[in-house]
Amino acid sequence: AQKVTQAQTEISVVEKEDVTLDCVYETRDTTYYLFWYKQPPSGELVFLIRRNSFDEQNEISGRYSWNFQKSTSSFNFTITASQVVDSAVYFCALGVYSGGYQKVTFGIGTKLQVIP
Amino acid sequence: GAGVSQTPSNKVTEKGKYVELRCDPISGHTALYWYRQSLGQGPEFLIYFQGTGAADDSGLPNDRFFAVRPEGSVSTLKIQRTERGDSAVYLCASSSTGGETQYFGPGTRLLVL
Numbered sequence: 683a684q685k686v687t688q689a690q691t692e693i694s695v696v697e698k699e700d701v702t703l704d705c706v707y708e709t710r711d712t713t714y715y716l717f718w719y720k721q722p723p724s725g726e727l728v729f730l731i732r733r734n735s736f737d738e739q740n741e742i743s744g745r746y747s748w749n750f751q752k753s754t755s756s757f758n759f760t761i762t763a764s765q766v767v768d769s770a771v772y773f774c775a776l777g778v779y780s781g782g783y784q785k786v787t788f789g790i791g792t793k794l795q796v797i798p
Numbered sequence: 799g800a801g802v803s804q805t806p807s808n809k810v811t812e813k814g815k816y817v818e819l820r821c822d823p824i825s826g827h828t829a830l831y832w833y834r835q836s837l838g839q840g841p842e843f844l845i846y847f848q849g850t851g852a853a854d855d856s857g858l859p860n861d862r863f864f865a866v867r868p869e870g871s872v873s874t875l876k877i878q879r880t881e882r883g884d885s886a887v888y889l890c891a892s893s894s895t896g897g898e899t900q901y902f903g904p905g906t907r908l909l910v911l
């Protein structure tokens with residue numbers, strides 16, 4: 683069975699601070715994908731990043747960066763110089779292929795509030 | 799291009815009524831997924847379609863829930879004899895065949911009174 687744990691349910695930071703959202707996953711599959719999605723107050727899940735299990739290279743996209751470490755089964759997400767528009771719920775997710783399609787398991791989400 | 803669309807955006811119904819929720823996937827996406835998101839939780843898988851067929855409906859909570867995708871594009875999630883516990887946001891996602899990323903619609907907020 684797959685499991686995604688986001689231990690931080692809510693985080694508050696002051697604008698311009700850096701913040702890291704933690705994600706720990708469990709799977710017995712050797713091939714899998716990890717995702718981060720953003721859910722602003724409007725409710726739509728917005729895809730941010732996908733990483734496959736064979737690519738541990740960290741990635742940076744503007745103010746966003748992701749740190750994937752298979753040794754600790756973690757896929758953490760850092761926002762640098764946070765902005766009020768970053769306020770949202772962020773979901774980490776794990777996808778494994780089963781029966782020809784990718785079944786995705788989501789974490790409970792971390793609610794980030796950026797205070798001006 | 800257009801993303802995944804879902805209608806209605808909000809639905810209020812009374813306990814015991816029947817509801818239909820519609821999802822229009824991204825054009826050309828053959829895979830379609832339904833999820834349910836309860837308050838304070840992450841989305842939970844309900845059903846997956848590849849083309850017209852439901853390839854995996856293991857997430858449907860009981861036989862009051864049913865979904866169809868007759869022409870391999872638009873899908874309808876149907877809930878019979880609604881219960882207050884069915885209140886949630888129902889999300890639809892689509893991906894290309896073998897696609898590694900699911901793209902989500904805005905969801906339908908269902909409230910059963």
